Amino acid sequence: MNSALFPKLLVSDADxxxxxxxxxxxxxxxxxxxxxxxxxxHAELTVGGATLALAQSVEEWGWHDPVSLGGSPVLLTLDAADPDAAARRMVDLGAELVIPVENRPYGKRQGRVKDPFGHLWVVSGALR
Incomplete structure (x- = not known):
């Protein structure tokens, strides 16, 4: 079977x-x-070789964004060549640093960021 799977994020302001x-x-x-x-x-964005879709939340359709629900039950992982720079860029553009990017005992350099639309991102890369 030839299939593709990608997340579709619901956001309060799609543009x-x-x-x-x-x-x-x-x-x-x-x-x-x-x-x-x-x-x-519906919008489709490509990040590296991955597709990320998004759409405006519409309450009447049952499409709720994380802010309207009080948080997100999903963690998205961004594997970056420089996770520190990636997290810093997200924060500079309005995201919130939830957990600093640091070397973790399980062999990754990771941190967590909440984007301006309430979605949680694990920003990950190789140890430094």
Whole structure:
């Protein structure tokens, strides 16, 4: 079976999220689909070889973003060549540092960041 799996993040402001992820992660916009009202119902961004989709949260459709739910039950992992720089760039663009990037006893250099839309990211890389 030939399949692909990628997350679709629901956010409170899809256009702001597209801007954040393109600047913070170096993502490229592969697809942006908006309704007549301009609301983004589906966008696909590529980060390295991965696809990350996102859409505007719409309460009537049951599409809730982490802020509206009081937090996110999901951790996204970003494997970066320089996790310190990646986390710093995210924070500089409006994310919150939750756990500092440090060498961990399990052989990774990792930290955690909450992006401006409530999604939690483990920023990971090789030990220094």
């Amino acid at each position: 702001a999220a597209i801007d954040f992820y393109t600047e913070a992660l170096g993502a490229d916009v592969a697809l942006r689909v908006a309704g007549d009202d301009g609301m983004v119902h």
